[in-house]
Every structure is written in structure tokens, then in C-alpha cells.
Amino acid sequence: MTDIKDILVLSGDGIGPEVVPVACAVMQQAVAAHSVEINFSQALVGGIAIEATGGPLPEATLAKAHAADAVLLGAVGGPQWEDRPMDQRPEKGLLGLRAGLELFANLRPALLFAPLVEASSLKTELVEDLDILIVRELTGGIYFGEPRGVTIEDNERVGVNSYVYREHEIERIARVAFDLASKRNGRLCSVDKANVLEVTQLWRDVVIEVAADYPGVELSHMYVDTAGMQLVRAPKQFDVVVTGNLFGDILSDVAAMLTGSLGMLPSASLAASGKGLYEPVHGSAPDIAGQDKANPLATILSTAMMCRYSLALPDAADAIEAAVNRVLEKGLRTADIYQDGHADGLRLVGTRAMGDAVLNALEEGQGHPEQGQEAS
Numbered sequence: 001m002t003d004i005k006d007i008l009v010l011s012g013d014g015i016g017p018e019v020v021p022v023a024c025a026v027m028q029q030a031v032a033a034h035s036v037e038i039n040f041s042q043a044l045v046g047g048i049a050i051e052a053t054g055g056p057l058p059e060a061t062l063a064k065a066h067a068a069d070a071v072l073l074g075a076v077g078g079p080q081w082e083d084r085p086m087d088q089r090p091e092k093g094l095l096g097l098r099a100g101l102e103l104f105a106n107l108r109p110a111l112l113f114a115p116l117v118e119a120s121s122l123k124t125e126l127v128e129d130l131d132i133l134i135v136r137e138l139t140g141g142i143y144f145g146e147p148r149g150v151t152i153e154d155n156e157r158v159g160v161n162s163y164v165y166r167e168h169e170i171e172r173i174a175r176v177a178f179d180l181a182s183k184r185n186g187r188l189c190s191v192d193k194a195n196v197l198e199v200t201q202l203w204r205d206v207v208i209e210v211a212a213d214y215p216g217v218e219l220s221h222m223y224v225d226t227a228g229m230q231l232v233r234a235p236k237q238f239d240v241v242v243t244g245n246l247f248g249d250i251l252s253d254v255a256a257m258l259t260g261s262l263g264m265l266p267s268a269s270l271a272a273s274g275k276g277l278y279e280p281v282h283g284s285a286p287d288i289a290g291q292d293k294a295n296p297l298a299t300i301l302s303t304a305m306m307c308r309y310s311l312a313l314p315d316a317a318d319a320i321e322a323a324v325n326r327v328l329e330k331g332l333r334t335a336d337i338y339q340d341g342h343a344d345g346l347r348l349v350g351t352r353a354m355g356d357a358v359l360n361a362l363e364e365g366q367g368h369p370e371q372g373q374e375a376s
């Protein structure tokens, strides 16, 4: 019997409407091999929603997101909306979705595909076979703590933000990270600044308490400054990293750069229910929008994460990642990952051609499973 999954598609702005359809086609084909059919529906978010409805997150969009099994987002934003007040900008639509769906766990893999090893900012031997997963708490910490703001005291301005974590917020993100580590290589590094910040001493204490339920996972702790150094000195020591909102924001971008281009980076944001919002890490890239130049692989890899974390289809996820790897091995490159200095055997392609190549590679892999190759 065919299982039907409802996926809400929010293409958004800029290159979003170019990369999202390509990714949907790949996902549709990948899940078909597992007797799953996808019912894609569309809604508005970001700048396009502002133009159509006056606000970046129409109520109808949030309602559809609640009803769907998972949400795929392209990107939001663009120069035409940058002069609007902060709470009426396209990016507010994304923040509203995260809050409305209670997406507290942000997963950012830093996975280096072997054919792109030269694109890393580090030496090959340091990053070959790199596969790190950064788990960032997304709805708490200093980005949301109260009190906050700028006031006047003794005739000068004083800025305040509050770094607040409640025990239950730490416990639930720790559980997500331990679960993921137990399905990967069994190592979890919790990053804090417990030598200076009491709130992160609580973070460390709660993570240690949760660890008692995961005897198969080896837990370590690292101060955030050391973690920053270690990520660029010896990144392969990490398997899963769990940390708060602020540190996770910074460390996930550092880890991302170890793998090369922004156009290759997927992400997932999960709720306690398992519902997730999946999106490429990059923005709307207005400088290349509408030119068939955008790399669709980050969005395609986001659908692989959706298959793995929200749809319980790990084989479809593996198949998508293997197809991406195969296309890169064949030398196909969008402009952002085309390296002039290493151009031998490479072919420059656009968004649609890259999508078609992944579809073909998926078909080859499905027809000939023995040719299937894990992403490295």
C-alpha cells in the first residue's frame, strides 16, 4: 500500500523558486522507490508573502505548516524589503515559523563530499571524510532571554541581553543530540563556557544527568573558545556537537566553511513531535536569482534530511546523498563549486541541469544498487 506524506513547500524569494522545484523532483523520485507518495502543497512566506498579503507569514501558511508532515523552505529576503521595519521584513516569516512550530533543535551537518575536498579552507588530510553534525538549541538562550534592550543609566546608554536556559530546554536538546549520536558514531561533545557563565554550568550539569540514559554514547565537554580552535585544527575529532543558540550559531558556520560552499549545506529544524522545517543554509542570493546559476544541492540535501528525520525513510536519504556524490564525481559543478585552478574534467552547469543530473544518478543508483555509493 502506498503511504502518502503531506509536504508543505515554501519556495520564498530570490533563488528559492529555482532550487526548490528541482529538489522536490529529486525527493519525489527517491521516495517512490519506497512505496511512498508525496503530496506537495505550496504556500507563501517572506517577501513574496509581503507582496501578496502585507505580511511575511500569513496565518494560512502557519496553519498549513501545522497540518503538514514536514516543511521544505527555499529562502527569504531581498534588497527590495531591506528598508522595512525589522518586524515586517521577510526574515520575520522564518522566525515566526520556527517559533510557531516550536522548532527547538537545529541540525547542521558538515559533510565533505570527497570530490569537493579541494574546496575546503583546510588541508585535505584534515578534512577528508569529514562528517560532523552540529546540534544547536534554537528557541532559547541569549537571543530570547529577558530583560533585553538599551536603556540610559547615569547619562550613558547601557545594552542588556539575558542568557537564560531552563532545565527542560537543556534536557530536550540534549536528548535529541544523544539520540543522534547513538545512531552515528556514538560520540557527543557538549560545548559551553562553564568556567565563566553560570547558565552554561547548568547546561553542563543537565547534559551529564541526561547522559545516564545513554550509556552507549561517549560524552565529552569543551569550552566554546577551545571548540572554535579544535574545529579548525582537527575537525575530525568531532562526531555530534551539542550547544546553545549563540555558540551554535557561530560554530555551525565555522564547521560549514570546512566543507567548501554555502551552496552545499542543508539544515533541519525539529520540533518535539518530529515535525521539521528543512532548508538550505544559504539565503536568497539576489545577485544570481533568475539566472539558472544557483546550486540546488543544498536544497536537495535538505530533502535527504527530511527523509531521514521526519519521514523515517533513511534509505531514500542515503540514495539522494549517494546520487549527489555521483554527480560530483562525474565532474558536474555549478559556478559556486567550480574551481578554476582544478577545472580538469569539470563541467559547468546551471541549476536545472544539475537537478537533471541528480535525477539521472538517482535512477542509475535505483536501477543498479551495487553502483550505489555512500557520500563520504
Ligand code: NAD
Residues within 6 Å of the ligand: 015, 074, 075, 076, 077, 078, 079, 091, 094, 262, 263, 279, 280, 281, 282, 283, 284, 285, 286, 287, 288, 293, 294, 295, 296, 298, 334, 336
Ligand atoms: P546569501 O546566502 O543569499 O548569499 C551569499 C553569497 O553566496 C552570494 O554571493 C550568493 O550568490 C551566494 N550563494 C548563496 N546561495 C547560493 C547557491 N545556492 N548557489 C550559488 N551561490 C549561492 O546571503 P546574503 O547575500 O547575505 O543574503 C541575501 C538575502 O538572503 C538577504 O535578504 C538575507 O537576509 C537573506 N537570507 C535568508 C536566509 C534564509 O532564508 N534562511 C539566510 C541567510 C540570508
